[in-house]
Amino acid sequence: MKYSNLNDYIIELEKQGLLLRVKTEVSTDLEITEITDRMMATDGPALLFENVAGHTIPVLTNLFGSHKKMSLALGVEDVDQIADRISALLDTVQNPPKSIGAKVKLLGELLKIAKLSPKTVKQAPCQEVIHTGEQVNLFDLPILKNWPLDGGKFITLPLVITQDPKKSSQNYGIYRIQVYDKNTTGLHWQTHKGAADHYRNTTEKLDVSIAIGSDPATIWSGSAPLPPDVDEMLLAGFVRNSPVKLVKCISNNLKVPANSEIVIEGYVLKNESRIEGPFGDHTGYYSEAADYPVLHVTTITHRNNPIYPSALVGKPPKEDYWMGKVTERVFLPLIKLTLPEVHDINMPAEGIFHNMLIVSIDKRYPGQAYKVMNGLWGMGLLSLTKTIVVVDKFVDVHNISELAWRVLCNINYDTDILISKGPLDDLDHSNPSAKFGAKLGIDATRKIDGEGYTSDWPEDVEMTEDIKQLVDSRWKEYGF
Numbered sequence: 001m002k003y004s005n006l007n008d009y010i011i012e013l014e015k016q017g018l019l020l021r022v023k024t025e026v027s028t029d030l031e032i033t034e035i036t037d038r039m040m041a042t043d044g045p046a047l048l049f050e051n052v053a054g055h056t057i058p059v060l061t062n063l064f065g066s067h068k069k070m071s072l073a074l075g076v077e078d079v080d081q082i083a084d085r086i087s088a089l090l091d092t093v094q095n096p097p098k099s100i101g102a103k104v105k106l107l108g109e110l111l112k113i114a115k116l117s118p119k120t121v122k123q124a125p126c127q128e129v130i131h132t133g134e135q136v137n138l139f140d141l142p143i144l145k146n147w148p149l150d151g152g153k154f155i156t157l158p159l160v161i162t163q164d165p166k167k168s169s170q171n172y173g174i175y176r177i178q179v180y181d182k183n184t185t186g187l188h189w190q191t192h193k194g195a196a197d198h199y200r201n202t203t204e205k206l207d208v209s210i211a212i213g214s215d216p217a218t219i220w221s222g223s224a225p226l227p228p229d230v231d232e233m234l235l236a237g238f239v240r241n242s243p244v245k246l247v248k249c250i251s252n253n254l255k256v257p258a259n260s261e262i263v264i265e266g267y268v269l270k271n272e273s274r275i276e277g278p279f280g281d282h283t284g285y286y287s288e289a290a291d292y293p294v295l296h297v298t299t300i301t302h303r304n305n306p307i308y309p310s311a312l313v314g315k316p317p318k319e320d321y322w323m324g325k326v327t328e329r330v331f332l333p334l335i336k337l338t339l340p341e342v343h344d345i346n347m348p349a350e351g352i353f354h355n356m357l358i359v360s361i362d363k364r365y366p367g368q369a370y371k372v373m374n375g376l377w378g379m380g381l382l383s384l385t386k387t388i389v390v391v392d393k394f395v396d397v398h399n400i401s402e403l404a405w406r407v408l409c410n411i412n413y414d415t416d417i418l419i420s421k422g423p424l425d426d427l428d429h430s431n432p433s434a435k436f437g438a439k440l441g442i443d444a445t446r447k448i449d450g451e452g453y454t455s456d457w458p459e460d461v462e463m464t465e466d467i468k469q470l471v472d473s474r475w476k477e478y479g480f
């Protein structure tokens with residue numbers, strides 16, 4: 001395990017020259033956003049604002065704002081290493097070994113996973129200071145107003161914890177929180193998210209706890225779209241290589257990461273809602289104000305000297321892009337379990353995740369591109385994807401120039417387009433009947449027998465290997 005808490009990560013960032021401490025007094029009202037936005041745009045360091053007007057708690061921003069920081073945050077050279085560990089594990093489970101020695105090794109691997117399950121502890125740093133009842137005041141926290149037309153102050157990096165009333169498993173999701181007054185907030189869990197499902201299953205009252213600031217793997221795991229009832233803390237434990245320690249909350253029975261900086265405990269009532277938003281969202285537009293459940297805060301606990309982390313979203317790419325890129329890499333091996341022909345995927349920044357997914361496939365039979373589109377549209381939060389573009393395995397999905405060339409050449413608008421239907425992301429503002437609507441699938445693969453293509457598919461323009469070798473060997477002779 002690389003980091004036992006957020007401060008360990010700050011120390012590492014500083015060691016790597018990836019953190020700046022800002023000692024000048026700054027305001028939580030737009031100023032920190034503008035400074036952070038400029039730093040993020042130039043691939044700058046994380047920022048620790050130590051002198052926040054009206055507050056004693058420092059604010060940490062841009063903690064995840066690049067591929068390099070995300071790798072450092074998850075304790076690896078490159079985030080692909082985590083995907084490789086998942087692939088290796090799936091491989092051993094899918095192809096159980098025959099020899100006794102290898103079987104013992106597999107058992108060892110599985111036991112290691114069991115050891116990475118979250119553990120409950122009795123005492124926790126996040127409960128060093130406890131505020132209950134009249135002492136609860138959300139305005140003590142240096143919560144930012146991010147963009148000029150925002151409806152108020154928003155907590156943008158909270159780990160929101162709920163439990164399905166019908167089950168024992170907890171869900172962890174990052175859903176922004178708007179502060180209404182000193183002890184009530186909005187809770188922006190969107191229709192298709194884990195907590196929204198728990199709320200739908202609630203008859204009267206649902207307990208909610210919110211952990212702010214933990215070790216980076218634990219924070220990130222809240223953004224991972226795991227299937228319902230798969231514990232985000234097991235994923236965090238796997239990434240950290242060490243189990244997450246949880247502690248029971250003071251005023252409800254939920255468990256929160258013990259190493260959190262700040263914890264907000266409370267409950268929501270069924271059938272109580274209030275206007276939440278507008279908010280300068282990760283789409284680059286303000287998301288519309290709409291009704292969301294109201295959190296009644298019962299208790300706030302924190303460390304002796306807490307740090308308040310905040311994520312900046314807005315016109316892409318922002319911090320959510322880098323967090324989501326890790327998810328894209330980590331989930332690729334899991335997508336391949338169901339759709340083995342998938343070679344690679346890319347969710348480009350401009351597509352803000354739900355608007356575009358580009359997928360390359362090893363195509364073997366007619367119509368396979370449509371199988372893959374339909375498969376993806378049936379898979380968890382990928383069901384919200386508005387546009388899916390399918391290309392052949394040899395196309396580099398991360399090279400948008402190559403991709404545009406291939407797609408524009410290959411596509412026949414009469415035959416290669418599928419307009420389908422399904423759920424849409426709550427943040428999609430293009431469709432008047434939000435949350436449900438049209439999707440576009442583009443089959444830009446090479447057409448084969450059985451797909452109604454009657455000519456021979458043209459060859460790529462390429463030089464022969466022998467001429468390349470000849471020119472290689474004579475290169476000096478040409479006198480360049």
Ligand SMILES: Cc1cc2nc3c(=O)[nH]c(=O)nc-3n(C[C@H](O)[C@H](O)[C@H](O)COP(=O)(O)O)c2cc1C
Pocket residue numbers: 156157171172173174175176177188189190191192193194195222223224225226311313319320323381
């Ligand atoms: C910085 C950041 C902010 C986010 N804000 C929200 C939000 O306000 N509402 C929401 O539903 N999802 C939000 N998400 C996306 C969810 O965290 C993500 O969909 C995750 O899978 C939710 O967990 P769940 O699958 O357990 O519901 C945000 C993600 C990030 C990285």
Ligand SMILES: [Mn+2]
Pocket residue numbers: 171172173194224225226227228229232
């Ligand atoms: Mn979940």
